[in-house]
Amino acid sequence: MTVRRRDPPRIEVGLNAVIVAVTDHRPRVLTLPGPDPADPGGGTADLLPYGPLDPGGDRTLDLTLRGWVRAQTRLDLGYVEQLYTFGDRGRLEGGAPDGEVRTLSVAYLALARESGSGSAARARWKEIYAYLPWEDGREGRPDFFDRVLVPRLERWIDAAPNRREREERRDRAAVGFGLYGSDWDGDRVLERYELLYGAGLVQEADRDRRRAGVSCEADPAPLPGRPMGADHRRMLATALGRIRGKIRYRPVVFELLPPRFTLLQLQRVVEALSGVELHKQNFRRLVERGGLVEGTGEVESRTGGRPAELFRFRREVLRERRAPGVGLPGIGSG
Amino acid sequence: MTVRRRDPPRIEVGLNAVIVAVTDHRPRVLTLPGPDPADPGGGTADLLPYGPLDPGGDRTLDLTLRGWVRAQTRLDLGYVEQLYTFGDRGRLEGGAPDGEVRTLSVAYLALARESGSGSAARARWKEIYAYLPWEDGREGRPDFFDRVLVPRLERWIDAAPNRREREERRDRAAVGFGLYGSDWDGDRVLERYELLYGAGLVQEADRDRRRAGVSCEADPAPLPGRPMGADHRRMLATALGRIRGKIRYRPVVFELLPPRFTLLQLQRVVEALSGVELHKQNFRRLVERGGLVEGTGEVESRTGGRPAELFRFRREVLRERRAPGVGLPGIGSG
DNA sequence: TCAAAAGTGTTATCCTTACACCCATGT
DNA sequence: ACATGGGTGTAAGGATAACACTTTTGA
Structure with a gap:
């Protein structure tokens, strides 16, 4: 050539x-x-x-x-x-x-x-x-998390060329994935993906390196998580x-729900997106007291249990509150 | 042509x-x-x-x-x-x-x-x-705010072609500028500028409309605020x-300060950016208790008053807290 | 009758906010 | 002495988080 x-x-x-x-x-x-x-x-x-x-x-x-x-x-x-x-x-x-x-x-x-x-x-x-399977923590971290992901991350940390770099890698992994005493922060989705990319743990990293002509051993067992183009x-x-x-300070969830919904539906959507399970009673109080929703008189009876009232989004909340969102656990203190 | x-x-x-x-x-x-x-x-x-x-x-x-x-x-x-x-x-x-x-x-x-x-x-x-002179509320809203800006906005609201549109304009103005019972939300800087642009109250709007061939009466007295290209x-x-x-959940202020600073310096920078005055004692407690800063033993004596201790940013806070920021008044409730 | 989900009530704890007040330095 | 800014203590109010418990339906 x-x-x-x-x-x-x-x-x-x-x-x-x-x-x-x-x-x-x-x-x-x-x-x-x-x-x-x-x-x-x-x-x-x-x-x-x-x-x-x-x-x-x-x-x-x-x-x-x-x-x-x-x-x-x-x-x-x-x-x-x-x-x-x-x-x-x-x-x-x-x-x-x-x-x-x-x-x-x-x-x-x-x-x-x-x-x-x-x-x-x-x-x-x-x-x-x-x-992004590591992002779903609704039933606790998936089991490959501790079994596969963390050990791989640690191998990558240990492979750092010097101490300074090693500590930086450790810090990034700790903050990103909630290890070594740090808390899990659901919002850091991009940080986690980029960390995995940089550590060569997602298939896209292999692909790009191969194309760039960097030799690298094929990953024996890739991490769970489907790649994209x-x-x-x-x-x-x-x-x-x-x-x-955004869910925390703008009422964006309602874009994903039908015009009328039960509080459990709302909760499930928030949980699905945020990847954590929420406390039912407190969640309900939060959204009702926060003025985010208002009951319509109607009830939905195909709930599997006691019929639930149908609610709708209260548009007026936009005028009343500065940052109307649903509020997840552990926001105030950090 | x-x-x-x-x-x-x-x-x-x-x-x-x-x-x-x-x-x-x-x-x-x-x-x-x-x-x-x-x-x-x-x-x-x-x-x-x-x-x-x-x-x-x-x-x-x-x-x-x-x-x-x-x-x-x-x-x-x-x-x-x-x-x-x-x-x-x-x-x-x-x-x-x-x-x-x-x-x-x-x-x-x-x-x-x-x-x-x-x-x-x-x-x-x-x-x-x-x-963006309407963004500085450290000494209260500047006087042209109520004297010029709000009346002009109201003229624009009233000029709406129909009731629906008029209510929408009113709502946007209320939320953006904290009118008619809504609170001022410092973060909505862009919303405010775009509202003023849309209402034809900034010179750039005139410029673009003229270029597009839309006739429009020249603005008799433009709003305070220097235009840009x-x-x-x-x-x-x-x-x-x-x-x-960002200031509220990431420690970005420190990028703007020297490595060591007094707490009042820090407060002034936060105030300058957020456009509001803060309560001194509470601010100090917040940043100290939040673990954002740590005292160095040194003091700065050219303060004009009692010498102040010099502080530095505590990098470890990144590992400890999920959203380390300075916290302005009225975040919790909204 | 039981499972499942809807709802209600209460309490401890923490954080925010707002006071009042004292300390150290330069002019 | 006093102005300026530094620094401490405390009390009220509100919001969150964690409990336990009752109600209403369908299978």
């Missing part, structure tokens, strides 16, 4: 959507199967919906996004918020790491009520925790972290 | 930096004077440092940013965080609104200790509240809002 002078790479700008819904107490994300743009072997992978930015198109980026999401998936998005712009060379684009294209992805978070009518042709709702799992982690943070 | 078919506009990607420092209890931002890219008349305006994205350059966007900030201003940035990607057509690029270029600006927030050595040639530190004042608002939010 000969070395030759190249034109400077051209920039390609795309929009990605992390579309989230919650069904049956399971948070889900809309994916499309497709060729992994970051895999030179051309393997197939789960991808987030993606669309190029038409520079002559809509006035704002989120109008563009809504447009092609509707076209691709027949879904009318409600809540939409910009997440982050990803532009790391070598994690997004295909071909050689110094190829002729540099990709920039402006990622958006969208919340949807999963409906039968939506999701056209190739789109599929997949469980978010299939991609390009940098999309990182986007998913960003989205989940953002939701978890 | 004849109508002709055009090539689709090309996309231009740039990076912007909102570099913030606090000196003498005044938050400042680094600006450069230059031609306003959004003003066809070619007027001069204050601009944020800007650099094109070299697609073949550094591996990550923030490395690129650090690079050209160092080159342009001789400043070595410490804390850097991506803010938002701005891409609204007609607020960033020059020429006609349907011109041949679509600009995308990835804006970053950077915190710096303002040093004499930094800021080369044309760069100037300017007071943030010169651009392109969409840069919006970026500044985004940055200030982000800082105000």
